[in-house]
Amino acid sequence: MDSIIPLAQILIFPGFLFLASYGMLLQWVDRKLCAVMQNRMGPPWFQPVADFIKLLAKEVIVPEEADNTMFRVLPYFALAAVMTAMVSIPVGETALFSFQGDLVAVIYLLTIPTVTFFLAGWSSKSPYSTVGSMRVLTQLFAYEVPLMLALIGPAILAGTWNIAEISAFFAAHPALIPAQLLGFLAAIIALQGKLERLPFDIPHAKNEIAGGQFTEYSGRLLDFFLLAVDMELVVGAALLNAVFLGGALGLTGIAAIALFLAKTLAITFLLALLKVLMARIRIEQMINFCWKYLAPVAMAQVLFDIFLKYKLG
C-alpha cells in the first residue's frame, strides 16, 4: 500500500493524467478565449483531445538525414522534464515532493524542454528546423534571465528556496502579494516567451519558417512535443500561482484545488490576452526588449523585495 499511493500520485493526481488532461483543457480555454476576442467561434471543448488522438494514429516519418535515435527520444525527454517539474509545485495545499531548493530545480527542469526543442530542430537537419532551433536558443537567452530574476524576488522575501514554503509565506502575509506586481508581470511576459506564444512565437513563426524546430516531426513524436508544451503551460501557471499568488492561501482539500484551478485559469486568460493584443516581434527586438526592459523590471522587484525584507526585519 505504501508504494501504491505515491505511484498513483505520480501517474494520476497531480501527476501525468491530471497534467495531461488539464493541459488540454487549458489549451482549449486559450484557443476559445482567443477566438472570442478575435470575433470567431473557436473549437469545441474536445478539440485538443481529438487532435491528440488523431496525431497518435498518424505515421511517424524520420528524415533520412536526421539522427534517428535523438530524433525519436527527444519528445519523451521534454515530456519527462515537464512532469518532473510538476512534482515540486503545490497543486492543492501541499506539493508531492518538496525540498529546500526545489525552486531552482524547477527552473532548471523547465529549461530542459527548451533544450530538447533546440536539439530536435538541430537533429532534423532541414533548413527550416535549423533556423528554428537557432531561434529557440537565442530566445532562451532573452527570457530566461528575467524569468529567474522575477522568481527570485518572492524567494528572497520569504527567505526560502522551497516553493511550498514561499506559498505558505504569502498565504500568511497576503498583504505582501500586491507588492509583487512588477515581478509578476515580468514573469508573465517571460513565461509567454518560454511557452513560445505570440508575440514571442518566433522559433516556429509559421509564415517565416513553417513549423520551425518541429517542421520534420510527425505522428506521435510531434504529438508528445505538443503535449509537453500544453503541460508546460500548466506547470508555468502553477509555478506563478505558487510563487506570486500564495498558492492555496491556507485552504485545504477540494477548496484548495478549486482555488488552484481558478487562479491558473486567470493566468491563462492573461496569457491569451497578450497573444491577441500584439504582432509577432523579430528575434533581435525580443532580445532588446527582454534585456532593456524586462530584466531591469525584474531586478527592480528583487531590490524592492530586499528592501522590504530589511524593513520587515
Place this chain on the structure above:
Amino acid sequence: MSKITIPFGPQHVALKEPENFMLVLEGEQIQGATVNLGYNHRGMEKAAEERTYLQDLYLIERVCGICSHSHTTCYITNVEELAKAETPKRALAIRTLVAELERVHSHLLWLGVAGYEMGFETLFMYTWRDREQVLDCLELLSGNRVHYSINTIGGVRRDISAEQKTEVMKRIDYLVERTNYYIKLATEEPTIYARTSKVGMLPPEEALRRNAVGPTARASGIARDVRKDDPYLIYNELDFKVITHNTNDVFGRLVVRALELVESYKIIKQVLNNLPEGPIAVKVPMRIAPGEAVNHYEAPRGEDIHYLKSNGTDKPERLKVRAPTLANLQSVQYMLEGGWMADVPLVIAAIDPCMSCTDRAVVWDPKKGKKQTYGWEELRKMAIERYKRRGVDFSRLG
C-alpha cells in the same frame, strides 16, 4: 557562421500562390535573394485568341480573383476603343463604382494579410470580418462576391436601384468608421510599427529604376496613379487625392493603403450621389475592325496594362496582359536583400502580390542549373516540331 540557402516557396505557409524565392541566409540576415516565376502559368493570353470577344471577357475576369473587375475593365476599354463604341455615361459611372468597391475589398484583404504575416492574427480576423460588408455590397450590385461580371461589351449588365444605393451607402458608413479605427491601430500600435518601420526599404530612385507601380511606388513618395495621370472612366469628374508617403518602407505601404481606403469611400459616395441618368449599355457588333489598342488602369495593386490586336473577326489576334505584380516583383529582390529572414513574408506581402496574374513560362534545367525564358518564336518552333512528329505540319501557317 556558415551560409544557408533557404527555399521560400513554391510551397510555403506565407505564400498564397506558388512562387519561389531563394534566400541566402547568414544567421538571420539575408545576403542574397532571387525571384523565380513560373509555377502558375495558365496560358490565358493564348486561350484568349481561341475565344470570341465576349467569351474572353469571362476568361480575363479569371486572370485574378481579387482584381477581376480591373482586368475586364482594362480589356473592355480596348475592345470598345477598337469597335468605336460610345459607352453610356451611366455605365461608366457604375464601372467606376464597382472599381472602387473592388479597391476597398482588395485593400481590406491586404490589411488582413499583412497583419497575418506579421503574426497579428487579431487584425486579420477583424479586417476580414469587415471586408464581408463590401463583398455584400458587390453581391448586391452584381450578384457575385468575387467575379462580379458586371461589365459587358458596350456597357454594364445591371443597373443600380435606389434601394441598392441606400444599402451600399449604409455599409460604406460603417466601413468608414472601421477604417478610421484601423488607421489609428496601424499607426499607434507599437508592435506593428516595430515590425514594419525600416523594413523592405525602397528609395524613390530605386522604385523608379525598377518601375514600381501602385501603392508600392506611392509609399516611396512617387505620386503615380493612372486615375489622376491619365483619367479613364469618370475619374476626371471626381474629387480625390493621390496618397503618398515618404518612409519608403512597409509602414508607408500600410499607411498608403489605409488612407486610400478613405479616398475610395469618398469616390463611392460621389458616384452614388451623382449617378447620371440614361441607358446602361449600347449594342456592339460581334466582329471588330482590324486595329491595335493599349490601355492602362489603376488596379488596387498598381498599373495594369492590356494590349489588344484585332483582325476583323470576332476573335482577338493577340492579347497581352501586364499585371501590376510583374512590375512590382522587380523591387522585391532589392527590398529583401540585407533584411531579416523574419521580414521576408511581410516584404513580399507588402507589394500585395498576385502571382497567378503575373506568371510567365520559364524552363529550368536542374542538371545544368540554367534558366531560360521562352519567347513566342521558340514556343512556336517547339510546337511545330512536336506536331511534325505526330504527322501534322503547321509550319506553312502564318
